[in-house]
Amino acid sequence: MIKGADNLQKKLDEMYRCNLKNAIQIGITLVQDAAKMNCPVHDGELRSKIMTDVTEQGDNTTGACWSAAAHGTCVELGTGPKGQSEHEGISPNITVAYTQSAWWIPEGSGDDGIDRETAELYHFPYIDTPNGRFYHCSGQAAQPFLYPALKNNEEKIVEIIKEEVKGQL
Template sequence: MGVQIKGLDSLNSKLKRIPKTLENATWDATFEITEEVQSRATAKLQSSIKHGSGELAGSLKNEVLVNKNGHVVGRVWSDNPNLLFRELGTGQVGENSPKDLPEGINPVYTQTPWFIPADAVDVDLEAVYGMVKINIQGKDYYRTNGQPARPSLYPALKEGVENYEEVYKKYVKQGLREELK
C-alpha cells in the first residue's frame, strides 16, 4: 500500500512559479517607487520655477527594466540638460551653493563669468535673477557668475525610497498570496 499526497502536483507547480512571481513583484514595487520619485520631483520643480512653461517638469521620465545581470532596475531622468544645471547649479554661484549630492558625484564648475546675449532670452534676466545688464559695442548682454543649485531630483529620490521596504513587502506578499491560492 503506497502513500498518496493529494495536491502534491499542484504544490510543486506553484513552487516552481515562485521565482517568476518574486521577479514580477519586484518589478511592480520598483515601478511604484520610480513613479513616486518622478511625481515628487515634478512637484518640486513646479513649485520652485517662477518663470517657465512647465517644459522642465514635463521632461521627467521613468522606466523599470531587468539589466544584463538579471537585476530589476528603476530609473528616473530627464533628457533636458537644464535639469542638470538646475540640480547642480552653475559657475561659482553653483559651486558655493549648498547641495546634497550622491556619493561619487563631483561636478567641476566654470570659474569665470560669462555673458548671455539679451536678445537670446525672452525674459529680463536682470529683473528675474538680478543679472547685471551691460552694453558692449551697442549690444546688450547679461553678465553672470552662475546660478545656485536648486535640486529636485535627488531630494525626490531620497524621499521616494524612504519606505521602499514596505512597498516591496506589499508586492511580494500580494504576489505570493495570489500564486499560492
C-alpha cells in the same frame, strides 16, 4: 526529488520578477511625483520633463528618474562659482566640477541665448554692444529636486517592494 519542483520554482521566479517590476514602477513614480512637487518652476518645462523608466536586464530590475530638460542638471547641481558655494542637498555620491569664472550670455532665443524676460527675472546685469545685449552670469545655486525626491522616499520604496512581493506569496 519532488515531482514538479522545477515548474514550481519557475512559476515563483516569474511571479517574483513581475511583482518586483511592478513594485519598482510604483516606487519610481513616487520619486517622480516628489521631484515634480519640489522642482523650481519658471515656465513649467522642467517639471513636465521629469521622466521615469523601469528596465529589466537578466535578474536585475532598475528604476530611473531623470530630467529630460536641457537645463535640468544645471538646476539640480548649480553652475559656476555660485553653484560651487551653494550646493547643499545634492547627492554626495557625485563630484561636480564648476567653472570658476563668470560668463556672458547673449540675448536671444535658442540654446546659446537667453530671452530678455528671463534675464530680467534673474536680475542679470547686462551691457549693450553693437553685437546686441549680453547678460553677465556667475552661475546659480543648486536647487536639488531629484536626489531629495529619492533620498526622502527610500524607506517608502523599500516598504512598497516588500508589500508587493509579500502580496504574491
